[in-house]
Amino acid sequence: MNFDLEAADAFVERHLGPSPAEQALMLERLSCETLEDLLQECVPAAILLPANEACEGLPTGCSEGQALADLEQIASQNQQLRSLIGLGYYSCPIPALLQRHVFENPAWYTAYTPYQAEIAQGRLEALLNFQTLISELTGLEIANASLLDEATAAAEAMALARGVCRRPEAQRFHVQADLFPQTLAVLQTRAEPLGIELVLEDPLAMQFDQRSFGLLLQLPGASGRCLNPEAVIAKAKAAGAVVIAVVDPLAQVLMAPVASLGVEIAVGSAQRFGVPLGFGGPHAAFFACSEIYKRQIPGRLVGISKDDEGNEALRLALQTREQHIRRDKATSNICTAQVLLAVLAGFYAVYHGPKGLKAQALQVQRLTAALALGLSQMGLELSATPSFDTLQLRLENPSSWIAQAEAAGFNFLQLPDGIGISLDACSNTAELERLLALFGAGLGQQPPAVSDLLAAAAARPEGVGEIGPRLRPWLQQEVFQRYRSETELLRYIQRLVAKDFSLVHGMIPLGSCTMKLNGAAELLPVSWPAFSALHPFVPAPQRQGYKRLINDLEGWLAALTGFAAVSLQPNAGSQGEFAGLLVIRAWHNSRGESHRKVCLIPTSAHGTNPASAVMAGMQVVAVQCDADGNIDRNDLAEKAAEYSNQLAALMITYPSTHGVFEEGISEICGLVHGHGGQVYLDGANLNAQVGVCKPGLFGADVCHLNLHKTFCIPHGGGGPGVGPIAVASHLAPYLPGHPLVPCGGAKGIGAVSAAPWGSASILPISWMYVRMMGGAGLRKATAVALLAANDLAERLNPHYPVLYRGANGRVAHECILDLRPLKNSAGLEVDDLAKRLMDYGFHAPTVSWPVAGTVMVEPTESESLRELDRFVEAMLSIRLEVAAIEAGQSDPQNNPLKRAPHTQAAVTANQWDRPYSRQEAAFPVAGLLTNKLWPAVARINNAYGDRNLVCSCPSVQELASPELTPN
Structure with missing residues (x-):
């Protein structure tokens, strides 16, 4: 028997939840023989690419070890000097406790x-x-x-x-x-x-x-x-x-x-x-x-x-x-x-408290004042009296001083008439001595004694520049006063972790959000100093590793989408939408068509789409959807014709927000182009397309990609994200630029984020994902995502009707379950099911979007068949609870759904006044007896919170009051 060690060590099988045997079982239930057969049933033939074409320009998949070794070699090309460039970016000491138990903890980042x-x-x-x-x-x-x-x-x-x-x-x-x-x-x-x-x-x-x-x-x-x-x-x-x-x-x-x-x-x-x-x-x-x-x-x-x-x-x-x-x-x-x-x-x-933060700030300020005093005593001219951490010097030939600083291991900010230096919380007396020695050597002088300079700096009046000092005590809340020992703070962090549901605990089946595996090997390089310690404005020779990583990732994303160029600057999907529309706007303006300001947006679109269009100076015109959840082609044609001379763009999500591949996507793009508009494709659902079809080939002009969805950057509890845009060749010259670092197109729009490449330090996550999966692995991941969604759709449909399907009766990577009939039959709202799922150990699917009274389920390719089975079991058990209400066997208001979720305190209380048992409340299925995450609180009264808005920690006085004090 031959054994392929390299194949066995490949990452792709670690990323995929269902085993090959489980995939075969799921395919059999769908009457498909292979994943390729399923792709042909889900994806329109006009846009489905053969595997070899879909994988062009992509690496071959590999093991974790190989990918980490490759990336380590790339990281080594970055040079780590002590950057005192400032401009809003500063080194800071990161407590090991926080790095290990928060920043690198999947319970927080997933x-x-x-x-x-x-x-x-x-x-x-x-x-x-x-x-x-x-x-x-x-x-x-x-x-x-x-x-x-x-x-x-x-x-x-x-x-x-x-x-x-x-x-x-x-x-x-x-x-x-x-x-x-x-x-x-x-x-x-x-x-x-x-x-x-x-x-x-x-x-x-x-x-x-x-x-x-x-x-x-x-x-x-x-x-x-x-x-x-x-x-x-x-x-x-x-x-x-x-x-x-x-x-x-x-x-x-x-x-x-x-x-x-x-x-x-x-x-x-x-x-x-x-x-x-x-x-x-x-x-x-x-x-x-x-x-x-x-x-x-x-x-x-x-x-x-x-x-x-x-x-x-x-x-x-x-x-x-x-x-x-x-x-x-x-x-x-x-x-x-x-x-x-x-x-x-x-x-x-919390770690430092107000005293620790003040000590840190005073150290920065006094070291800066001492440096400024010492440089002045050596005859150098300050542009202004420094107030806190930054000083600027007027110098002849500033590039020479920059070179001397680099030779000594420092990066300064180069200015037209001098240099800037910004100290930070990592600065200390030894660094001050090194800086003074650097300038002393350049001037041929002996620098002043550091002890004298620090003594003079300490005698300065309190405050910052012309603004007086903080006079009243602050951060007096208990949380900022109590946790001085590591033991206590560690336990506090873990107490908070225990109140949160993450991918550590179970599936988060959120439609349109793609809560998939965030592999440990993908996350590991984010903490490497070669990536984490670089200032965004370091000179080009010091960022060659980042340049290689960015070039690789931009090239791979362009190959996957079929576009000519990519910008990684947008640091969220919303910023990608805005940037993409500005690029379209710039292209129209370059052609003398600045009057094109109408943006057509389907009523089913993500809510950020119309908000982004307004920010880009466009007028939103809604396009209706038909009974199957697709764009109403007739309404689109009428609107495109009506606004033909003003049409700037159509924004469309693909697969649609209703969870299906629309058959006529190429014709839709052609229609818009025929009226002089451009097609912006919202890439929120790209997890159904990667390695299978390419937006750039079926007619889109620009597409934003959510790297925090499809490409494995974790959601982090609601951020960080990366929302790059990929564009066709005619739009490439307009990709966003930056005032300090060359990037983007030759005619680029202005910066849309503060840093040239946005959230650059988390790009290694997506680089690792593509490198380990390779082209073939990415196609397989997409196919398994479609497999999981269709398997769930078929199993749940008899109990919760699937609202929309594609031409062959298949859904894409997600499906919408219609819960609206339950309101009439049992008086239930969709939130009742969402809260009840917490008792079963699940985060709810996407609730009431894009259709009110429904849930949108996306299992992703990373959840095992065992977890999918557990979800089906929960949904079927809940349906039996609904049936009991429908049959009059369960009280319409006082039942497990209406009273969900059930806390441990409620279930273990001495008194139990509900007509159903404690076991029905907390352990409705057997698996919960050995694996249960308790909801931390019962159902929350949202209206009370809005009427009595309190959005900061109560003070000691407020904690002593039995009632919350409204602002």
């Missing part, structure tokens, strides 16, 4: 967005800690659960300020000239399609009038200066402008909260709080605001509510802001966050 709050209490508490940290730092009442990066957070603040302004003539946004260049670039990209005029000037020279709707300051500025902004803030407010500050959170530790200066919105990056540099991301941005903007704040907001048993419970508050509800009226297209990184930053504050 969880989904906390929409099912009863089984997400741990993550919600960690996010509440983050919100409390930001609110306490800035002095503002409301802080959200993070945004994508500092630059896009500033752009979101600009959009909010414009949105709340009631003066049509107000299109002017005043921006402090001393702003990070990447932030300015993203503001410019966002402002242009909306007709917003950016006025860039010194705050002391600013004048406001009726055309002014907002002011944005940076505290401290990019130069290191920090002026007292109170005078300009007063002028802006007198003119009715909203005041926004971009704030360095570590500097904010030492200075008066910006709210006390009159700031109404504060944004920034929490990267300094324990998050690796990662070549630019992912990093958690923060967004805090006055209470009056609580209904306009973008992103997610964690609030405190109560459950049905009267206990405190956390959930996402004010969810009417979600794009799926408000669509083109949404305040933002942001539907994700940077949850994992926000959680990490929150734990960093």
